Amino acid sequence: MKRSLLGGLVLAACSTHSFALNILLVNDDGLTSNIKALYDELKANGHSVAVSVPCSPQSGRGGAIVMYSPTTISVDNDKQIAAENGCHNGAAPIxxxxxxxxxxxxxTNGNWNYVHGTPVMATAYGLDVVAVKQWGKAPDLVLSGPNEGQNVGKVVVHSGTIGNVQFSAGKGIPxxxxxxxxxxxxDKTLNNANSAIVAKQTVVLLKELQGKAGQGPLLPKGITxxxxxxxxxxxxxPFAFSRIGTYDLYNFKFKVSKDDKGVNQYGLGYDIAPNAPTAAQAADESAVMQSKIAVTAMQVAYDQRPAAQEWLKIRLKNLFK
Structure with a gap:
């Protein structure tokens, strides 16, 4: 009886250990309530966590690979940090x-890191510098976000949140x-109650993926x-299957307006989708996420399916001789 009990305890300990992951947290917003809540929740569940985020908010930068300062943080190429005299929410000063x-x-425990550059630059720093220093290898998982605003539909191609996972998944990391x-x-207390719920639900998803993966990779290669x-x-x-689909909540467009002096102001504008999704669009992210947690499988990079590759070979066969 004692041997059986001891054996069970050993197996339980091994199981617990195998489910502790080395996780790199990245985003495109910098230091936020969301990333603080997720960091705390992951640590509370036994995971080893490191953070590498942009110095300043960088929404809409997609997969851009730009450093705003090569040596020290300055306002020369990034006016966003001028108002806060440094990184967002006081992460680091000019x-x-x-x-x-x-x-x-x-x-300042060594887990929290910033880069004065685009989101992908912060992710690269996290993978090539922070992870190597903390674990001596690549992380088991990269989590990008949680973003302060949903990324659904065709907007994902412009998202820094998505750009981060395309970059890390392209290196073979779940x-x-x-x-x-x-x-x-x-931005006052970094302690939004909604952030805590998002963090807990993220861990629910993570546990489900871990339970199905066992000792294998959390996600198949080529899927994020x-x-x-x-x-x-x-x-x-509840969680629900979704796809990027054709239904978009936002119709982004170039916006020209005038200020109070009649001077033209140029920027980004958008319209909210005027119509409800059709029955065929019911599983689209933009529809699902309005009441459920929408989970969508994305491919890594832009390579098309084999059928489309064959179509291209046939269509341009005279050029491909």
Whole structure:
């Protein structure tokens, strides 16, 4: 009886250990309530976590690979940091190295890192510098987000949140993009209650993936996930299959307006989809995420399916001789 009990304890311990992952957290928003909540929740569940985020908010940068400062943080190429006198929410001040550990009190344990560049540059720093220093190897998983706003439909091609996982998944690392509603923002205390719910539901998803993967990789090679949480998220909100599809909540367009002096102002505008999704669009992310947690499988990079490859060979066979 004692031997059986001991054996069970050993197996349980091994099982627990095998499910502890080395996780790199990245995003395109910098230091936020969402990433703080997810970091805390993952640590509470036994995972080893490192963070590498942009110094300043970088929404819409997609897969851009740009450093704004080659040596120290300055406002020359990134005016966003001028208002905060440094990185978002005090992560590091102007004049600090262009990449490094947070200087903000409470975030100096070596797990929190920033890069004064685009989201993908912060992800690259996390993979090539932070992960190597912390674990001596690549992470088991990259989680990008949770973003402060959903990334659904065709907007995903412009998203820094998505750009991060395309970059890391392209290196063969299981990667998941996470996006929540804007009601998770809290730049005063970094302690939004909605952020905590998003974090807990993320761990629910992670445990399910781990349970199915066993000792294998969390996701098959060439597949990454896009996960969108609805505005009215609760601990009982169900998960649902979704696809990027053709239904888009947002119709982005170039916007020209005038200020109070009549001077033209140029920027990005958008319209909300005027029509409800059709029956054929019911499984599209933009429809599903309005009431459920939408989980979508994405391919890595832009390579087409074999059928389309054959179509191209036939269509241009005279050129491909």
């Amino acid at each position: 004049g600090a190295p262009a990449a490094g550990g947070f200087t903000k009190t409470g975030y 990667s998941i993009a996470l996006s929540a509603d804007t009601n998770t923002v809290d 996930l896009n996960v969108n949480f609805p505005k009215n998220l609760t601990s009982s909100t």
